[in-house]
Amino acid sequence: MTKPYQRPSADEPAWWFICSAGELTLDNDDLPPHGRLQDLPMPELDDYQVVWLGELRERSCYLVVADLNDDAFSALGEFKSLRPLVAAQDEALFMMASRAKQVTEFLTTHRYCGRCGTRMQAVDWELAMQCHACQHRCYPRISPCIIVAIRKGDKILLARGERHRPGLYSVLAGFVEAGESLEQTLAREVMEEAGIEVKNLQYVCSQPWPFPNSLMMGFTAEWAAGDLHFDPFELEDGDWYSFDALPDIPLPGTIAHNLIQAVKAQIDRESSA
Incomplete structure (x- = not known):
């Protein structure tokens, strides 16, 4: 078994996840550095904390914990948010980058x-x-969260949080509290945020979400009762939307997008049956 703090050899081809203040060094194509340590314009790593993260495409992945505003890695790229990796729809790469960010958060706190x-x-x-x-x-x-796409007939519930980028609408989500099951969390969060009851919960998929350390567990559900009443401290706006008139929704590669597509697939199957 590989130990987490083993040092990389100079001639080992590897992926390098250089993390500082929650951002990674990414090149112009929004990719982390890849190659042999001896061939890359990297500083000596003796003064840095280095952690072996695992393997990606049969290459070792190393986390390098950099200092705030550290310019020693500037020849490799710029420190950027992980969000461009979501848009790239490379799930394996995003998951490894998520691990790098969350391990950095752990070590520094x-x-x-x-x-x-x-x-x-x-x-x-x-x-x-x-x-x-x-x-x-x-x-x-790891902070467990539920995220749920709720349908009512052939429409889907989408809402806008105050932290969303302008114009973006998404599905509902919330953190699991101590002593709760996922099903209890889902029912509570939906009632608190939107004022409705749901039924027919179905688990769909999960996704690590390193902002800063969530594990999103995705469901679909159906409206059961109640009128929409949004919590103004959580959501700015929301409504039931037809799939031929959706607002701006999360990017492909996100679990929210996958859940929206799962609801659409349910509706399409029913309409063609």
Whole structure:
């Protein structure tokens, strides 16, 4: 088994996920650097935290945790958001980049023990941080969320959150609370955000969403009862939309887009039956 903190060799072809303040070094094609360490315009990595992330297309993937505003990697590209990788619809690459971002978040927020305040140390055989004073051990945080596309007849519920880019409408989502099942979270979030009840929940798919550390678990559901009443603290606008008159929706490659297409497929199957 490969240890997470093994150092890469100079002649090993690899993917390099260089992360700083939640952004990755991406080239003009919005790709992370790829190649042998000895051939790339990279600084010496002795002063950087390097983590082996796994493999992508039979090549090792390494995370390099860079400093804020670190210009030592500028010859490789610019620090950018991961969102262009979603639009590229390369799921494997986006998932590895998501892992890099979330591991960076974990390492930078667990330098000190949350129990006693002692400096934490990396565990060398697994991805974890250990306090040797009180033996408290931490692993990368994952925040489970539900995301659901709700239909009513041949229409779909889409709403606009205040954090969405201008004009964008999407499906509903929310974090799982302690002690809840996914089904309970879905019913609660839909009632809180839109004021309606749903039925016929169907699990569709999941997607890691590193903004900053979510795991999105996607469902479809059907309207059961109630009129739309949106929570003004969560949503600015929303309505039931026909598929021939959709507003601007999330990009292909996102789980929200996949769920919208899943509802459309359900409606198309029923209409052709």
